Amino acid sequence: MNLDWTEEQRALHERLRDLGEKLGEEVAARERSQSLEPGDWQRCAEAGVLALPLPQEYGGPGLSPLACAYALEGLGHGCRDNGLLIALGAHMWAVELPVREFGTPEQKRRYLPALGDGRLVGAHAITEAEAGSDALALTARARRDGDTYLLSGTKRFVTNAPIADLFIVHATVDPGLGFTGVTAFLVERGQEGLTVEPGPEKTGLRTAPWGEITLQDCRVPASRRLGAEKQGSRILARTMAWERSLILAPMLGTMRRQIEDCVAHARSRVQFGRTIGRNDAVSHRIVDMRVRLEEARLLTYRAAWDLEQGIPSVFPEAAQLRTSEAAVQTFLDAMQVYGGLGYTTGTDAERNLRDALGTRISSGTSDMQRRVMAEKMGITARARRAAPARSAGGEGGGDAR
Structure with a gap:
C-alpha cells in the first residue's frame, strides 16, 4: 500500500x-x-x-x-x-x-x-421494520409479470429518499428462498405505485434527509432489474464492502479539524494562570484523539487498497467500526476540552458528537461489524467433526483430535 x-x-x-x-x-x-x-x-x-x-x-x-x-x-x-x-x-x-x-x-x-x-x-432502499441488521430477512416482494415486475413492500430509514430521483430497491422473488431470492431493482421517482414520505426526526446527521418508501404493485420493467434475478445478496455484499470502506473517509477530515481546533483552544485558553494545554489531563486527551485518528485513517486506507486489489478482507468492517467509534470518542473528548462551551447547542463539538453517533448504526451497527469480522475470520464457523483415528493395524483406537 x-x-x-x-x-x-x-x-x-x-x-x-x-x-x-x-x-x-x-x-x-x-x-x-x-x-x-x-x-x-x-x-x-x-x-x-x-x-x-x-x-x-x-x-x-x-x-x-x-x-x-x-x-x-x-x-x-x-x-x-x-x-x-x-x-x-x-x-x-x-x-x-x-x-x-x-x-x-x-x-x-x-x-x-x-x-x-x-x-x-440516488438512494438505496433495503431496511424494513423487521429487516435491519438482518438486512436479507426482508419481506418486500417482486412478482414477475411478463416483461415487468410488480414490487410491493415498505422501506424505511432510506438516506436521500425525500430528494432522490433513483432508488435501488431490494425485494425477494420468493420468500421461501431466504437470502437467495433477493433481487435488486432500479426504480425511478414518479413510478406509479411508489410513495415517498419524510422519515422521523433524527438526533444527528439531520441535514442528510431520510425517509420511507412504500411500493404498492409498483410496476418496474425487467430491463431495470439490476444484475441477475436472485443476485441481490451478491450486489448487497459488494455495495457494503465499498460503503463501509469509504463512506466515513470524510469523517477523518472532520476529526482532523476538530483536533486542530482543540489544539488551538488548549494553547489560548488560560486557567489558573497558564494555558490549559499545559495540564496533562488536557494535552494527553488531545494526544489520544490524534492516535485514534491515525488508526482510523490507516484502516480506511487499507480497506480502500484491498478494494482496489480485489482482495476480500475484514478491513471494510474494521474501517467502519474503528472510524465510527473513534469519532464518537474524539468528539466526547473535544467537549471535555471545551468544557461548558463544548456542551452548547450549535457548536462544532456538540453537533459532531450527535452526528458521529449515527455512524455507529448506519451501514451496519458496530456489533454487526464485529459479527461480520468474526465470520470472515472463521471464529463463528461450526466445528468440524473429526474422523475417527485409526491404529497402524487398521483398527479404530485412541482419541480423535
Missing part, C-alpha cells in the same frame, strides 16, 4: 478541502429544519465530487478507491456539514457503485452520467 501521494492527488485533496470550506453555511439553522442545501450538493457535483469513482466514459476521472478516500478526507477537513457528506457517500457508494459494477451497458449510459453530474440523486 503506497501512501506517497502524487502531486495530482495532493492537489485534489487541497481543492476539495477549499471547496468544503465554502459549504455548510448556516448548518445549525438547517439542522433545525432537517434540510439539505441543494446549492451545496450542486457545488459538489460541479467540482466533480459525485463522479470521483466513475470511469471517464461516464464523465468521471475513474479514481482508485484509495485516491477517493484521500480526496474525500480533504472534503471533510473543510466541510462542517456532516449530513451533506453522508448524503454524498450514500449516493456514491450505495447507488453509483452498484450500477457501475452490475448495471447493463444501457443502464450505465442512462444513469451514471446523470448521477455523476448531479442531475439525478
Whole structure:
C-alpha cells in the first residue's frame, strides 16, 4: 500500500478541502429544519465530487478507491456539514457503485452520467421494520409479470429518499428462498405505485434527509432489474464492502479539524494562570484523539487498497467500526476540552458528537461489524467433526483430535 501521494492527488485533496470550506453555511439553522442545501450538493457535483469513482466514459476521472478516500478526507477537513457528506457517500457508494459494477451497458449510459453530474440523486432502499441488521430477512416482494415486475413492500430509514430521483430497491422473488431470492431493482421517482414520505426526526446527521418508501404493485420493467434475478445478496455484499470502506473517509477530515481546533483552544485558553494545554489531563486527551485518528485513517486506507486489489478482507468492517467509534470518542473528548462551551447547542463539538453517533448504526451497527469480522475470520464457523483415528493395524483406537 503506497501512501506517497502524487502531486495530482495532493492537489485534489487541497481543492476539495477549499471547496468544503465554502459549504455548510448556516448548518445549525438547517439542522433545525432537517434540510439539505441543494446549492451545496450542486457545488459538489460541479467540482466533480459525485463522479470521483466513475470511469471517464461516464464523465468521471475513474479514481482508485484509495485516491477517493484521500480526496474525500480533504472534503471533510473543510466541510462542517456532516449530513451533506453522508448524503454524498450514500449516493456514491450505495447507488453509483452498484450500477457501475452490475448495471447493463444501457443502464450505465442512462444513469451514471446523470448521477455523476448531479442531475439525478440516488438512494438505496433495503431496511424494513423487521429487516435491519438482518438486512436479507426482508419481506418486500417482486412478482414477475411478463416483461415487468410488480414490487410491493415498505422501506424505511432510506438516506436521500425525500430528494432522490433513483432508488435501488431490494425485494425477494420468493420468500421461501431466504437470502437467495433477493433481487435488486432500479426504480425511478414518479413510478406509479411508489410513495415517498419524510422519515422521523433524527438526533444527528439531520441535514442528510431520510425517509420511507412504500411500493404498492409498483410496476418496474425487467430491463431495470439490476444484475441477475436472485443476485441481490451478491450486489448487497459488494455495495457494503465499498460503503463501509469509504463512506466515513470524510469523517477523518472532520476529526482532523476538530483536533486542530482543540489544539488551538488548549494553547489560548488560560486557567489558573497558564494555558490549559499545559495540564496533562488536557494535552494527553488531545494526544489520544490524534492516535485514534491515525488508526482510523490507516484502516480506511487499507480497506480502500484491498478494494482496489480485489482482495476480500475484514478491513471494510474494521474501517467502519474503528472510524465510527473513534469519532464518537474524539468528539466526547473535544467537549471535555471545551468544557461548558463544548456542551452548547450549535457548536462544532456538540453537533459532531450527535452526528458521529449515527455512524455507529448506519451501514451496519458496530456489533454487526464485529459479527461480520468474526465470520470472515472463521471464529463463528461450526466445528468440524473429526474422523475417527485409526491404529497402524487398521483398527479404530485412541482419541480423535
